[in-house]
Amino acid sequence: MCGIVGYIGDKNAYEIVINGLRRLEYRGYDSSGIALYNSELNVCKTKGKVEKLVKKAKKNISLEANIGIGHTRWATHGEPNNVNAHPLISNNGSLVIVHNGIIENYATIKNELIDKGYNFKSETDTEVLVNLIEYVQETENVKLGKAVQLALSQVVGAYAIAVFDKKKPDEIVVARLGSPLAIGIGESEMFIGSDVTPFLDFTRKVIYLDEGQVGVLRNHKETKFYEISNDSIISPNIETLELELSEIEKGGFDHFMLKEIHEQPKAIIDTLRGRLKLNKGIIKLSGIDNNLNKFTSANKITIIGCGTSWHAGLVGEYIFEKISRIPVEVEYASEFRYRDPIINPNDIVIAISQSGETADTLAAMKLAKEKGAFVFGICNVVGSSITRESNSGTYTHAGPEIGVASTKAFTTQITVLYLMALKIGKAKGIISNNVFNKYLAELNLIPEKIEKSLSFNNKIEEIADQIKDSTNCLYLGRGFNFPVALEGALKLKEISYIHAEGYPAAEMKHGPIALIDENMPTVVIATAKGHYEKVVSNIREIQSRKGKIIAIITEGDKDVKEIADYYIEIPETIESLTPLLTTIPLQLLSYHIAVKLGKNVDQPRNLAKSVTVE
Numbered sequence: 001m002c003g004i005v006g007y008i009g010d011k012n013a014y015e016i017v018i019n020g021l022r023r024l025e026y027r028g029y030d031s032s033g034i035a036l037y038n039s040e041l042n043v044c045k046t047k048g049k050v051e052k053l054v055k056k057a058k059k060n061i062s063l064e065a066n067i068g069i070g071h072t073r074w075a076t077h078g079e080p081n082n083v084n085a086h087p088l089i090s091n092n093g094s095l096v097i098v099h100n101g102i103i104e105n106y107a108t109i110k111n112e113l114i115d116k117g118y119n120f121k122s123e124t125d126t127e128v129l130v131n132l133i134e135y136v137q138e139t140e141n142v143k144l145g146k147a148v149q150l151a152l153s154q155v156v157g158a159y160a161i162a163v164f165d166k167k168k169p170d171e172i173v174v175a176r177l178g179s180p181l182a183i184g185i186g187e188s189e190m191f192i193g194s195d196v197t198p199f200l201d202f203t204r205k206v207i208y209l210d211e212g213q214v215g216v217l218r219n220h221k222e223t224k225f226y227e228i229s230n231d232s233i234i235s236p237n238i239e240t241l242e243l244e245l246s247e248i249e250k251g252g253f254d255h256f257m258l259k260e261i262h263e264q265p266k267a268i269i270d271t272l273r274g275r276l277k278l279n280k281g282i283i284k285l286s287g288i289d290n291n292l293n294k295f296t297s298a299n300k301i302t303i304i305g306c307g308t309s310w311h312a313g314l315v316g317e318y319i320f321e322k323i324s325r326i327p328v329e330v331e332y333a334s335e336f337r338y339r340d341p342i343i344n345p346n347d348i349v350i351a352i353s354q355s356g357e358t359a360d361t362l363a364a365m366k367l368a369k370e371k372g373a374f375v376f377g378i379c380n381v382v383g384s385s386i387t388r389e390s391n392s393g394t395y396t397h398a399g400p401e402i403g404v405a406s407t408k409a410f411t412t413q414i415t416v417l418y419l420m421a422l423k424i425g426k427a428k429g430i431i432s433n434n435v436f437n438k439y440l441a442e443l444n445l446i447p448e449k450i451e452k453s454l455s456f457n458n459k460i461e462e463i464a465d466q467i468k469d470s471t472n473c474l475y476l477g478r479g480f481n482f483p484v485a486l487e488g489a490l491k492l493k494e495i496s497y498i499h500a501e502g503y504p505a506a507e508m509k510h511g512p513i514a515l516i517d518e519n520m521p522t523v524v525i526a527t528a529k530g531h532y533e534k535v536v537s538n539i540r541e542i543q544s545r546k547g548k549i550i551a552i553i554t555e556g557d558k559d560v561k562e563i564a565d566y567y568i569e570i571p572e573t574i575e576s577l578t579p580l581l582t583t584i585p586l587q588l589l590s591y592h593i594a595v596k597l598g599k600n601v602d603q604p605r606n607l608a609k610s611v612t613v614e
């Protein structure tokens with residue numbers, strides 16, 4: 001996600017836009033930029049954070065202006081650099097735009113515009129949009145507001161935009177679909193923000209533009225709003241803000257981690273967007289499409305990563321071996337890089353990393369490449385070191401993950417692995433069209449099923465109260481959910497500092513059962529899929545030693561519900577997709593325990609968000 005800011009009125013637009021961008025940096029910080037108009041159009045943009053933009057702007061452009069727009073970027077198309085930074089300017093030099101979102105059909109539109117003589121400087125979908133608006137404005141001979149409305153009716157994807165025309169610098173046109181946009185109403189001025197933080201100091205009157213709406217904002221109050229679909233005039237209601245600044249940056253949540261746990265449905269929707277074509281029964285993944293034969297003929301896939309990314313890789317092992325029947329090994333990157341691994345031609349190495357900067361993972365993939373492997377990256381940060389080192393790859397579209405404890409990265413990584421395995425399994429003929437479409441349909445339902453899992457937050461908080469004073473905790477899972485047990489234990493360890501271990505449920509009797517007593521809670525993933533009866537007997541073994549059981553069960557379960565001390569339900573889904581749901585209560589459980597213990601949830605002691613050193 002990115003942050004956009006805009007201002008039109010009688011104050012200094014530069015100061016308002018820059019301060020607004022500083023407040024939106026939590027939404028992305030790959031690059032930033034500003035466009036101001038005062039008898040001429042002044043645009044300044046740079047790779048890196050807003051402070052770098054401030055230094056550059058002061059040296060290069062006039063800062064006097066009463067109209068301006070700005071952007072802080074979380075790259076999705078085109079790596080972070082000056083050229084791809086927003087704002088972007090149309091071919092005729094008149095229109096300037098900032099955009100948060102993804103234009104899915106940008107390639108088609110770009111080709112059509114190139115055929116009409118347009119040229120492009122950046123790799124972004126946003127530059128395509130601003131030139132489409134210019135094209136419509138010129139060919140239809142309409143005002144900017146109408147041109148935006150007509151252009152957006154041709155666009156597929158998600159957007160929140162602010163655009164102005166230097167030929168008519170008394171208005172800023174805004175529009176949104178699928179990305180947030182807030183408009184601040186001043187006495188004789190208008191403010192724009194991806195959320196309200198950029199203008200909270202100036203006004204508490206806000207309009208939240210609804211899906212599919214356009215606004216033509218003017219400083220002398222002749223602001224008008226329209227529906228994109230039919231150009232009908234609308235009168236959105238003006239709300240009065242009660243929230244304080246700190247709450248808003250976290251979206252009203254107490255911590256970034258909680259916000260990011262709750263962002264997972266949208267993060268998965270964004271990760272599937274443009275890739276899962278349910279109505280056509282296809283998966284579009286350019287990184288796989290362009291290398292499909294490498295994957296279908298691979299003798300072995302090695303997945304490397306660290307921490308939570310390594311856990312996602314373990315889920316990937318179960319997914320790939322079940323759906324595409326390719327042997328998979330999962331390795332800690334830090335071990336892989338030093339043990340002189342055997343890599344054969346045709347081997348594929350998948351490197352998983354949220355930050356794309358983890359030193360061990362980067363070093364391990366360089367070694368794999370030296371040994372002749374084809375390296376495929378799954379990252380959340382566009383243009384990061386690991387993406388540059390990869391032969392190919394696919395991005396998760398989770399948006400910035402600020403909390404040190406990884407949550408939405410984990411579920412979006414699994415989502416990408418699932419898309420890959422389905423595509424490869426179908427290409428190899430391992431799964432039939434019917435099974436493929438069944439998996440697709442169920443994957444498409446996961447975001448709403450995660451919403452359902454999140455709805456048990458209060459019950460999970462009550463359970464957290466019961467076990468928060470434990471000194472040790474055991475997490476058990478089987479099959480697809482064994483890695484989720486490991487991940488749940490890691491979450492608890494790293495934010496509450498309670499020692500926790502994840503184990504395959506069956507392994508418990510090979511040692512850990514000696515730990516069980518009335519002070520040792522055990523979290524057991526006992527979903528209906530995956531060796532249910534055996535997990536039930538594991539539960540009984542624990543209870544016969546006075547162990548306390550917190551069970552993650554499938555909605556409608558009757559047996560475990562009767563015997564567990566506590567239970568948390570998740571919606572029914574196919575076995576290989578259960579990790580996307582069972583991890584949700586474990587994330588919330590660790591979060592609430594850490595909060596109740598007064599820990600620093602977003603920045604736990606001794607940890608960093610990205611481990612860029614060995």
Ligand code: AGP
Pocket residue numbers: 306307308309352353354355356357358361404405406407494608609610611
């Ligand atoms: C996860 O909660 C941890 N913060 C940590 O284990 C993390 O997953 C690991 O450092 C790998 O980071 P990466 O995904 O950015 O490579």
